[in-house]
Amino acid sequence: MTEARPGVDGRSAAGAASAPPRPDGHRGGAPADLRRIGIDPDHWYPVAVSRKVHRQRTFAAVFAGERIALYRGRSGKVYALEDRCAHRQVPLSMGVVEDEILRCCYHAWAYRGNGRISQIPYLPKGCERPPRGVRSYPVREAFGLVFVFPGDPEKAESAPFPVLPEFGSPTHRTMTFSRTVKCHYSFMHENLLDMNHQFLHRGVLGRIKPELLGYETGPRFVEARYLFVPAGGRKDRGAGLLSAEGFGGKDRPDVITIRTEYPYQTLHDVPEDAELPAFSLWAAYVPEDAEQRTNHAYGLLMIAKPPVPGALHVAWPFIRRFTERVFAQDRMAVEAEQRAWDEQGADRNHEVFPLILDVRDVLRSNGVPLPAPQEAGSGGVPSVNGHGAAADGPADGAVQVPPEPRPADRRQP
Secondary structure: OOOEEEOOOOOEEEOOOOOOOOOOOOOOOEEEEEEEEOOOOOEEEEEEEEEHHOEEEEEEEEEOEEEEEEEEEEEOOEEEOOOOOOOOOOOOOEEEEEEEEEEEEOOEEEEOOOOOEOOOOOOOOOOOOOOOOOOOOOEEEOOOOOEOOOHHHOOOOOOOOOOOOOOOOEEEEEEHHHHHEOHHHHHHHHHHOOHHHHHHHHHOOEEEEEEEEEEEHHHHHHEEEEEEEEEOOOOHHHHHHOOOOOOOOOOOEEEEEEEEOOEEEEEEEEEOOOOOOOOEEEEEEEOOOOOOEEEEEEEEEEOOOOOOOOOOHHHHHHHHHHHHHHHHHHHHHHHHHHHHHHHHOOOOOOOHHHHHHHHHHHHHHOOOOOOOOHHOOOOOOOOOOOOOOOOOOOOOOEEEEOOOOOOOOOOOO
8 A cells, every 4th residue: 555755756656655674674674785685586687588499409408506507408498407417417508408398418317407317328127217307497589588387386377478479470570689798686676676877878869857757666666757858969769769750750758667577667658648658668676696796687568660661670670679789788887786795795875765765675685685695605505486495585695785865845744
């Protein structure tokens, strides 16, 4: 349940009522350092672009330090196995696909898609095969991506899956992004949600005056609405084409709605006086390493086709160039934030924007604490999927930082 409260721009914003202290101690004491909070594995995460997982071939994927071997069988179905042979631990992603079976490249042990061992070629008659093979992961293919469920497999069927009606629609065309970014996934959520950083893009978007119209927040989401008002300056051609200006529109304000719905993020751009978005973005930031200081950003940019047939096809290279320029600038900034965290050993940010303070709350309360560095260095790195990772509170030795300063109008009395 939400209540109205003043926004930082003087307009009325909507947000959650003051919440009682939570287990992370955010309301009553020092919060856990968000950069030491791992992403919750009990969700569907993309780990590959479908077209890169070829039939009768393997693909080496990763989630938060867990190596995953994807392979596509002769039938076209994709399977996901723990990327190690139960025999000598050689990566199965180096193996050979035979119909629906994956065979290790070393001693030719063969595995079914459920991880069970189907054959050990040289095993003497009368000897039993090992009772267990390797872990398998639930897999789903959608939107041109391969998703796996790295958490408790019993939860996979009931876990929410992204719903993207624009994808595959004849009225839209989708641009897919797949990039590695050297930062904690939380920096990505903050970057997109906090549109006050448009000064960074002044050479691409021109001068933009973002105005926060209001926002809502809850236990698992934060949604903000901005009015983007052009204020002159040189703009990349692709920016206008993306927001429909180059298709017969004009340089007019846009209403941009951004939502972090844990663990995904979406953005919708609706030109002023229009009813439908000119484009929509869906994004997921998937940690690659066990310490989660690197993530792989998967994005689906779904662009509405203009009335003129073929116009979007002509504009496509300009839009791609524009989006790549914006992404490169954002990546420069968030990677710099991560380097500062690494150098300082803690989060020394002095955040003043209530919206970002709220999204940090959402990411903290829905994530899982990462093991402390000394734990990660003893006997291997625990994973965050319940196989050796802490699950109920900050790991021993985790850095605690002082509460983030809150503006005076943060909560209504």
